[in-house]
Amino acid sequence: MEPQTKVDILVATPGRLMDHIKMTKGFSLEHLQYLVVDETDRMLREAYQSWLPTVIQFTLPTNQDHFQDDTAGRTLLHPLTTIRRSGVERGFKGKCYPRLAKIVCSATLTQDPSKLSQLELHHPLLLNSGKKRYRIPTKLESYKLICTSNIKPLCLIVLLQELCGEKCLVFTKSVDDSHRLSTFLGFFEELPFKFSKFSSLQRESTRRKTLAAFKEGKIDVLIGSDIMARGIHIDGLKYVINYEMPQYVKTYIHRAGRTARAGESGSCFTLLGNKQIEYIDYIEFGVDNCYYWDFLLTNASTMNHLDICF
Known part of the structure; x- marks a missing residue:
C-alpha cells in the first residue's frame, strides 16, 4: 500500500x-x-x-x-x-x-x-496592485503631526489619549529608543491606557506573553522597533504610530501594513520635526495612493497639564 x-x-x-x-x-x-x-x-x-x-x-x-x-x-x-x-x-x-x-x-x-x-522561477508572471513599486491598502489613511523634539513625547501621550484606548502599535527606530520611550511614559501616573514594550532583547516567551496580552486587550499600546513590522497580525488593530520616521519607504510600508488589513480600515500617524517635513514628499512619491493629511491635536489643555507635571 x-x-x-x-x-x-x-x-x-x-x-x-x-x-x-x-x-x-x-x-x-x-x-x-x-x-x-x-x-x-x-x-x-x-x-x-x-x-x-x-x-x-x-x-x-x-x-x-x-x-x-x-x-x-x-x-x-x-x-x-x-x-x-x-x-x-x-x-x-x-x-x-x-x-x-x-x-x-x-x-x-x-x-x-x-x-x-x-x-528558480521559470517564465514568472508579476502581479502588481499599483503602478508604482509600493502600495498601501486602499482603506489606510496617513496623517502627519508636526511637533518640536522637546514636546514630541507629550504629543504622543495626547495622541494616544485621543485614540480613546484603541489598540495601537508605536514604532521607534531602535531597541534603545523603545526602552527610553517606555521609561518616559512610566513617569506619568494614571494614564488612560496600558502600555508595554516589545523588544528583540526580551526572551521569546516574554514576547509571546506580551503579544497575547495585547491581542486580548489587556494592553492598549505596544511600543517597539521594526521587529513588530513583519509577521505580526493583530485582529482589530486600527492605529499605527511612527514615533520616529522610518529611513526607507519599504520600512514604512511594512509598519503601516500592520493595520487596514484584509479590507479593514486603519490609520497611520507619523510624528515629524520641522526639518523632516520634506521626507513626506519622498514617501508620497514612492508609494501608490499615499497622501498625508494634517492631524491637529484637539486637547491642548492636556498638553499643558502634562508639560507642567513633567
Whole structure:
C-alpha cells in the first residue's frame, strides 16, 4: 500500500519545515503542487539553514529527467508532471513540465536578480496592485503631526489619549529608543491606557506573553522597533504610530501594513520635526495612493497639564 497523507495545506516556518524534512519519518515534498513563500524579500535575505534550495531539491521526483523521449520520438510524461491550461503555460505551451507552481508574495518584493534566482522561477508572471513599486491598502489613511523634539513625547501621550484606548502599535527606530520611550511614559501616573514594550532583547516567551496580552486587550499600546513590522497580525488593530520616521519607504510600508488589513480600515500617524517635513514628499512619491493629511491635536489643555507635571 502506498503511503498517504491527510494534509492538503501545510503552513510552516522555514526552520520547522527543515526539521520535518530531516527528522520526520515518511515526510516527503515529492508530490507538492504549490509552494507559497510569504514575506519573500525577508525569506531570501535570511538563510534559515539554506532552506530554499533544500525544499526545491526535495520537491523534485527521484527521476529528474522530466522530458524523456521514447524510441518513436514522443515525449514521455513523468508521473509527477502535469499539463496546465494554456493561460498559465507561459512559454511551456505544448510541452510537459514540472507540476510545482511557486507563488511569492511581498509588499516590498526585491528586484535583485541574484536574490530572485534562488527561487528558480521559470517564465514568472508579476502581479502588481499599483503602478508604482509600493502600495498601501486602499482603506489606510496617513496623517502627519508636526511637533518640536522637546514636546514630541507629550504629543504622543495626547495622541494616544485621543485614540480613546484603541489598540495601537508605536514604532521607534531602535531597541534603545523603545526602552527610553517606555521609561518616559512610566513617569506619568494614571494614564488612560496600558502600555508595554516589545523588544528583540526580551526572551521569546516574554514576547509571546506580551503579544497575547495585547491581542486580548489587556494592553492598549505596544511600543517597539521594526521587529513588530513583519509577521505580526493583530485582529482589530486600527492605529499605527511612527514615533520616529522610518529611513526607507519599504520600512514604512511594512509598519503601516500592520493595520487596514484584509479590507479593514486603519490609520497611520507619523510624528515629524520641522526639518523632516520634506521626507513626506519622498514617501508620497514612492508609494501608490499615499497622501498625508494634517492631524491637529484637539486637547491642548492636556498638553499643558502634562508639560507642567513633567
